[in-house]
Amino acid sequence: MIIPAKTLSTLTPLCDHESTRYALSGIRLERVGDTAHAVVTDGRKLVAVEWDDVDKPESNRVDCYAATISADACKAIDKAAGPVSKRNPSLGRVAIDEPSTNGTLTATTFSKAGQSSITVETLEGRFPAWRDVIPSRDFDSSLTAPAQKLRGNAKITTSREAYVAITLDPRYVVEVCAALAKIATTDDSRGVEFFVPIDGESPIVIKAETIDRPKAVGVIMPLSRGK
Template sequence: MKIICERESLAAAFQLAASVAPARSPKEILQNVKINVSNGQVTMTATDMEVGIRLDLAEGIEIETEGAALLPVARTGAILRESTDEKLTIETDGSGVLISGNRSKFKLPGANPDEFPRVVGFEEESYHSIPTGLFRQMVKRTVFATDAESSRYALGGVLLELEGDSVLAVGTDGRRLARMQGTGTSVGDHKTTGTSTIVPTRAIQLMERAVDEQDEQIQLAARANDLLLRTHRCTIYSRLVEGRYPNWRQVFPQRENASQIDMTVGPLFASLRQAAIVTDRESRGIDFTFADGTLKMEANTTGLGESVVEIPIAYEGESVTLTMDHRFVADFCKVLDAETNFILEIESGKSPALLSTEDGYGYVIMPMARDR
C-alpha cells in the first residue's frame, strides 16, 4: 500500500476516527486505525466494539498502490500533529508502516490488518432522513442532560423516538430533562419502537461531530441492538444502551394554572452568572423569586457571601419563589443564542419549571429544597 496525502485533511480525518479507538484495551489491535485502499477508495475504520466508524477520504489523496495497514493511534496522531510537511506519504514494506515527508521519516511497527474487526457499513433500506441542522440541535440540546455516571444505565444516553415525520430526542439525569422535537422523513416505513432506542452519550456526541457543512441531510437507522448514522463521507454505528427509558412524558408538566413568562436568554444568563459568583459545589441552589415585574435571584453560601441580582420581567402575579440548581439553568442558556426568546412556565415553589422555545425545545428543571 502506498498513498500520498495532504497532511491537514488527513490529520482531521484521522483525529475523528481515532476518537473511537479505546485508550486502553485488552485487545491491543483496537488501539489502531485501519486504513484500507481498494477500488480507488481510501477508507479509515476504528472501533472499540461498542462504537465503530467508517470514514471515506476523498480530498487530497493520491493512490499509488492499494492495500491495507494499521496505524497506531498515539504515535500516528502525534506525527500528524507535529509534522510541518504539507504532504505525507504512507506506505507499508512488509515489516511495518512508513510515514514520510520532505523533512521527516517515521517507521512504525505494523500489525496484521486482516485481524482488525470489521466495521459495518450502512446498507439499510429503512431509515429516517433528518436535516443536518436539526440533528445537531437535537444532540446539543439534550446530550448535556444525560447522566453517564448513573447506576441507572438507561440515563446514560439520549433517547430517540422516530416515527413518520416526527423526530424527537430526550436526555435526562433524573433532576432535569431536555427534549428536542422536529421534522424528518421516514424512508421504508422506518420507526423506532417503545423507549429502547437509547444512544450512549459518547456515541451520539461523536455522531454530531462527524456531521459537517456538506451534509444537508443525515440518515439514521435504528435496529434491535444498535443505531447507524450515515453522512456523505462516513458511517457510524453504536450499540444501544440496555434497559428501558423512564416515561419522560409524565415528567413534562401539563398544567392549566401555571404562569407563562416571556424571557430572553442573554439577560437571564448574564444575571445568573452574577448571582452564582457566591455559590460552590455544595451550595448550588439559587432562589428565583418572581414578583411585581421582577425576577430576583438570591444566593447565600457560608464563607463565600451573599448575592442579590434583579432583572425586569413581564410578570404581575402572586410572588413565587423557586429554588433551582444554577448549573441546570446555565446549561439551558449555553445551548441557545443570546437573543433567543423563550417561555418560562412556573406554578409554585414545589413544582418543576418548564422552559420552552418556539422551535420545539423544552427543558424541565426539578426544584431543590430551600435551605432557608
C-alpha cells in the same frame, strides 16, 4: 429518522455520565408517525427536542421507533457528521436506519467530506417515562394565583405585583437554557419562556419555539429551601 444538526452535540453534555442506570447515560430517540424526539435527563433536569421527521422517509421506516444511544456513541456520530454549515443546512444532519437490530443502530452522516455510515451499540435498560414529567396542560403566562393557593417552597410578596419564589440550582438553569438556545432559537428570535408553578414544588418548564427550527422544552426540579 433524520436528526437535525447540533441536536446530538448539544444534548450529549447533559447526560448523566456517572449514573448506575445506563439509560440515563445516553440520549433517547423516539418517533411516532412523523413526530420525532431526542430526550436527555439525569433525574434532576430534562431536555426534550421535537421536530417533524418528514424529510425523505426511509423505505424501511417503522410506525414507531425508539432507541437509546450512549454519550460516547453520540460523540462518535457527531465527529463523523463534522461541522454545521449555515450555507448548507443539510450538512451536520444524521439519518438513523430503522429499525435497530441486535442491540446496534447505523447512523449515516452528511458532511463536506461526503456521506458515511457508522454503527454503534444501543443502551439497554428502561428510559424514564419522560412525557409524564412534562405538564400536558396548556400554559398560561398571564395566570394570577390567589395567595391562599401558594404552599410548600413557594411564597408570595406583598408588593404591588405578586411574585412566586422557587429555589433552583443555577447550574441546571444555565445548562438547560444554553441547550434550548443552541437548538431552538435564532439570532432574530432568541427568547425562551419560563413557566413557574405556584406551589413551589413542581418542576419549572422552559420552552423555546422558533419557525423553521426544532421545538425544545426543558424541565428542572426545584431544590428544597436552604440547599
